[in-house]
Amino acid sequence: MSEAIIAPPISSTGRSLRTEEMIINMGPQHPSTHGVLRLELIVDGEIVVDVVPHIGYLHRCFEKHCEHMTNYQQVIPYVDRMDYVCSMNNEFAYVVAAERLLKIQVPERVEYIRVIMAELQRIASHLIAVGTYGIDIGAFTPFLYCFRDREMILDLFEMTCGARLLYNYMWIGGLSHDIPVEFVPKAKEFCGYFRKQLRDFNDLLTYNEIFVKRTANVGLLPADVAVNFACSGPMLRGSGVNWDLRRDDPYSVYHKFDWDIAVGKGEVGPVGSCWDRHIVRMAEMEQSIRIVEQALEQIPEGDVQSAIPKRIRPNPGEVYARTESPRGELGFYIVSDGTGTPYRIKARSPGFVNLSVINEISRGSMIADLVAIIGSIDIVLGEVDR
Amino acid sequence: MEQSKVIRKKDLTLLERMYIPEILKGMRITIGQMFKPKFTVQYPEDKFVPSASFRGRPVLVEENGIERCVACGLCSRVCPALAIEVQASETVENKERYPEKFEINMLRCILCGFCEEVCPEEAIIMSNEYELVFENQKDALFAKDKLLVPIEKVQARLDFLRSHR
Ligand code: SF4
Ligand code: SF4
Numbered sequence: 001m002s003e004a005i006i007a008p009p010i011s012s013t014g015r016s017l018r019t020e021e022m023i024i025n026m027g028p029q030h031p032s033t034h035g036v037l038r039l040e041l042i043v044d045g046e047i048v049v050d051v052v053p054h055i056g057y058l059h060r061c062f063e064k065h066c067e068h069m070t071n072y073q074q075v076i077p078y079v080d081r082m083d084y085v086c087s088m089n090n091e092f093a094y095v096v097a098a099e100r101l102l103k104i105q106v107p108e109r110v111e112y113i114r115v116i117m118a119e120l121q122r123i124a125s126h127l128i129a130v131g132t133y134g135i136d137i138g139a140f141t142p143f144l145y146c147f148r149d150r151e152m153i154l155d156l157f158e159m160t161c162g163a164r165l166l167y168n169y170m171w172i173g174g175l176s177h178d179i180p181v182e183f184v185p186k187a188k189e190f191c192g193y194f195r196k197q198l199r200d201f202n203d204l205l206t207y208n209e210i211f212v213k214r215t216a217n218v219g220l221l222p223a224d225v226a227v228n229f230a231c232s233g234p235m236l237r238g239s240g241v242n243w244d245l246r247r248d249d250p251y252s253v254y255h256k257f258d259w260d261i262a263v264g265k266g267e268v269g270p271v272g273s274c275w276d277r278h279i280v281r282m283a284e285m286e287q288s289i290r291i292v293e294q295a296l297e298q299i300p301e302g303d304v305q306s307a308i309p310k311r312i313r314p315n316p317g318e319v320y321a322r323t324e325s326p327r328g329e330l331g332f333y334i335v336s337d338g339t340g341t342p343y344r345i346k347a348r349s350p351g352f353v354n355l356s357v358i359n360e361i362s363r364g365s366m367i368a369d370l371v372a373i374i375g376s377i378d379i380v381l382g383e384v385d386r
Numbered sequence: 387m388e389q390s391k392v393i394r395k396k397d398l399t400l401l402e403r404m405y406i407p408e409i410l411k412g413m414r415i416t417i418g419q420m421f422k423p424k425f426t427v428q429y430p431e432d433k434f435v436p437s438a439s440f441r442g443r444p445v446l447v448e449e450n451g452i453e454r455c456v457a458c459g460l461c462s463r464v465c466p467a468l469a470i471e472v473q474a475s476e477t478v479e480n481k482e483r484y485p486e487k488f489e490i491n492m493l494r495c496i497l498c499g500f501c502e503e504v505c506p507e508e509a510i511i512m513s514n515e516y517e518l519v520f521e522n523q524k525d526a527l528f529a530k531d532k533l534l535v536p537i538e539k540v541q542a543r544l545d546f547l548r549s550h551r
Contacts, residue, residue: 077496141415163441177550204412209405
């Protein structure tokens with residue numbers, strides 16, 4: 001694909017100029033690598049020949065740490081810190097796995113509240129992704145509006161559980177707090193407000209000619225490559241693959257709501273470009289609003305703590321549960337040896353897997369386009385490294 | 387690869403090439419924003435006042451001049467960050483045991499709220515203080531002198547816990 005582009009330029013005399021490959025480091029302190037990611041670039045002038053990501057700067061031994069907890073519940077604050085911009089979704093994945101291991105049935109109300117929280121968190125996470133993506137491309141204004149709206153979601157969370165970022169809210173078998181009475185009207189108000197806001201974002205960023213030019217033909221990820229690299233989430237759907245674990249491997253009460261899966265259609269260029277991944281995120285926010293609105297209407301009464309087990313001692317065995325986090329398939333594999341401490345916890349983090357495709361999609365592009373590609377993958381290094 | 391061919395649907399006109407409509411579209415939203423109320427807070431001057439649901443640093447409740455804590459050690463056992471150290475001793479009060487030493491290492495504490503949840507006496511609760519900055523590591527070890535707060539100050543949180551648990 002890249003031969004034609006990398007061919008040495010022809011000078012005015014008709015002879016080709018001698019070019020040389022050069023290795024440069026991008027990151028770990030580069031603002032557009034979204035954290036501490038180091039990319040080793042092999043470049044030929046402005047053209048990227050090869051990209052080697054170096055990760056691990058934020059490795060905190062999450063998996064090893066879990067083996068030394070005194071019980072299963074204590075893992076939850078650590079799970080929060082894996083992907084710190086969507087803590088609720090991380091907790092959701094972990095509690096779903098632990099509940100399958102323990103064979104607990106949680107009350108309806110708990111499931112509904114979890115879905116509401118997870119979808120609000122998905123919006124918050126996509127707002128960061130979209131906002132910082134704007135900055136990467138050079139549009140600063142949408143970032144501020146995105147963060148303002150995200151702040152409103154965090155206010156809702158703070159009202160419920162007292163924390164704004166790392167919640168420790170979903171516990172195995174229940175929730176730490178019930179939602180306060182003001183939550184439902186406030187959340188409904190937010191949904192109405194945010195619908196209008198999304199239209200503004202689309203005007204401001206998505207269909208902005210400059211933005212489209214920077215992203216529409218960049219970082220093409222064909223569907224077969226995406227599947228072969230096990231990409232998931234907006235990365236996969238941006239390439240036109242209709243796959244969402246909320247529908248395809250149902251968990252919780254997602255089957256009760258009416259919503260659509262957003263896929264990239266190649267509106268402004270070939271399918272699977274950075275723009276497609278961006279539009280999938282925008283569309284997903286709208287779908288999340290739909291789910292939240294329906295869940296707020298149908299939420300049943302009940303006790304949110306009745307199913308929390310007093311003593312968590314699963315029978316020896318293992319379980320793998322996967323959920324759709326804003327970045328893709330987030331799975332937890334838990335092995336129990338019958339004691340109160342998990343024997344082994346393995347997290348399958350979507351960011352790590354999605355990042356692995358970067359080499360494939362950025363070969364032959366310009367360095368400036370590489371920034372657009374990294375932004376469109378939407379990595380959170382806390383989750384890549386764990 | 388076929389897909390990677392650059393697709394240009396139409397050549398841009400001069401007006402479009404100057405991106406002026408795009409810039410104006412952006413400016414419209416920005417200027418509209420100037421007349422809306424401010425969303426931000428000038429932080430060090432205007433402090434953020436948390437509600438009772440907020441989880442700030444954990445504190446010990448002081449009632450009638452002594453701590454409520456009975457030094458059962460549950461909080462130190464449940465703490466995922468191993469931040470709490472309790473040493474029990476006997477007392478003539480009718481609670482019989484009291485913490486001779488109670489220390490929370492605020493560099494370790496991750497404000498998870500498990501200690502508050504597990505305490506049988508409602509003796510350790512999350513306050514609304516969020517400014518936790520230290521100049522050296524010793525300052526971050528909060529002993530009883532810093533942890534004890536009179537019950538009146540945390541009454542809002544205690545009421546919140548009663549109504550939401
Ligand atoms: S604060 Fe509460 S849980 Fe901790 S030792 Fe005292 S009484 Fe026990
Ligand atoms: S809030 Fe959590 S980390 Fe902090 S002292 Fe309490 S249990 Fe430990």
